[in-house]
Amino acid sequence: MEQLAFFEIPSPCIGVCHTDARGYCNGCLRSRDERFNWLTFSAAQKYDVIRLCTQRKRRRQLAIMKARQTQLERERAELNPQLNFDPEPEASLDFGGFELD
Numbered sequence: 001m002e003q004l005a006f007f008e009i010p011s012p013c014i015g016v017c018h019t020d021a022r023g024y025c026n027g028c029l030r031s032r033d034e035r036f037n038w039l040t041f042s043a044a045q046k047y048d049v050i051r052l053c054t055q056r057k058r059r060r061q062l063a064i065m066k067a068r069q070t071q072l073e074r075e076r077a078e079l080n081p082q083l084n085f086d087p088e089p090e091a092s093l094d095f096g097g098f099e100l101d
Contacts, residue, residue, distance in 0.1 A: 009046040011038055012053055029056040 013035075016027030024031055030038075034049045041049065 009043055009050070012050055024056060029053040029060070 012028040014027040018026045
């Protein structure tokens with residue numbers, strides 16, 4: 001049974017109506033079908049769309065954060081190569097002349 005709502009659920013549109021490569025709006029993160037059918041959706045469907053948009057926003061923010069972190073690590077490694085502790089693939093340790101007494 002659907003719960004009665006006293007107020008209409010507002011559209012999550014923020015007026016930035018451009019789509020990204022995956023087909024989601026850059027502003028509200030709704031798909032094309034979700035944008036075009038918003039007025040015909042029931043309250044439960046609208047809540048579900050808002051939930052999906054929130055998840056998409058979190059994933060996008062996490063991806064941006066990871067990209068920034070990777071960029072910072074790359075810049076730090078370029079600025080000071082002595083502090084780059086990543087092992088070089090061609091470097092190997094040679095213990096041939098090492099003896100224990």
